């Protein structure tokens with residue numbers, strides 16, 4: 167019988183940012199290996215695409231490799247388990263721990279938003295997934311059948327984020343997951359993947375560059391100084407994973423260097439507090455600058471006198487009673503829910519206060535309306551006048567921009583046979599694949615849903 171070719175099938179995360187789900191079928195060993203099993207996150211977060219049966223039989227899958235703990239890469243894992251997957255899951259340890267927090271949070275959100283619907287997975291499915299979930303370190307190689315080896319490399323996107331290098335002999339295929347906006351205040355830079363032959367890569371910002379990357383720290387410092395001087399409250403809506411810790415770390419450094427006026431900092435997000443604890447626990451995954459700071463400061467990461475973690479609802483409510491000169495970091499990052507709404511209700515009408523947007527605001531979200539200059543918004547059925555300042559910092563994106571994605575590919579262009587551009591909107595993926603072809607002379611395509619690509623591995 168003729169030898170089977172290895173293939174990659176694109177089951178999600180193509181033509182859009184979310185829902186990452188790629189199947190590698192190994193020709194030689196017959197192994198079926200998934201990379202990521204993410205949630206589709208549109209305007210309506212929990213639509214049919216998430217609840218529909220998988221296009222493959224989960225029982226037939228041997229392994230699932232998880233790049234990182236964002237829901238658009240992990241959100242359908244409990245469903246995969248519920249539908250019969252009984253293989254082994256692999257990721258780094260922080261990815262596994264944050265995934266558990268994020269999946270439980272996702273389940274609660276689903277229940278809140280769909281009171282009339284049965285969730286498409288439950289707590290027991292998350293537990294089952296955790297039981298078959300193994301962890302590995304960066305640069306560790308997992309040896310599978312017939313000489314197939316899988317090695318973890320640092321993607322620099324959020325803590326524990328990993329690229330997976332599939333290798334046999336000298337041949338190499340890399341799945342990037344999401345790629346970090348290196349240098350990051352907290353993480354190591356994205357590793358080089360020199361020697362790669364096939365690449366499945368993200369393209370969230372494939373058609374755009376980040377404007378104020380070099381200036382981001384100064385912009386944050388200015389926002390804090392100006393708001394504190396005016397005697398107002400600085401509200402920072404932030405995603406619980408990475409952005410919250412990054413902003414916290416920047417503020418902590420500014421406090422230690424006496425660069426900003428002293429004021430209490432409230433971390434007002436149960437999930438943000440939980441994830442921050444994982445960052446503290448796995449400080450070895452953070453860059454050498456942070457490690458050095460921990461050594462010198464004696465385990466002081468995310469711990470300073472002005473920082474208050476408000477876990478309970480009562481503690482959260484009490485923030486309003488505190489002197490208005492304060493900084494509040496709370497979710498959700500796009501003000502689509504969460505505790506930030508209460509603070510926005512209180513302080514958006516206050517001309518001395520500032521709303522600081524440090525993350526992408528999706529069209530239709532409250533954050534986006536305010537970003538676009540709305541003078542009045544509806545929060546919890548109440549009309550709220552916006553008199554506060556609104557400032558935006560784009561530079562804290564956790565993704566590489568177009569130029570840096572191209573540079574990442576450039577480093578390995580001599581060995582590349584083909585680049586599959588995924589995990590971005592169609593326009594973005596097409597633009598990046600065009601740039602890769604034109605500037606680097608490497609074959610590249612914007613991959614399509616259901617496409618089966620043959621790979622020489």
Ligand SMILES: [Zn+2]
Pocket residue numbers: 234236323344
């Ligand atoms: Zn991500």
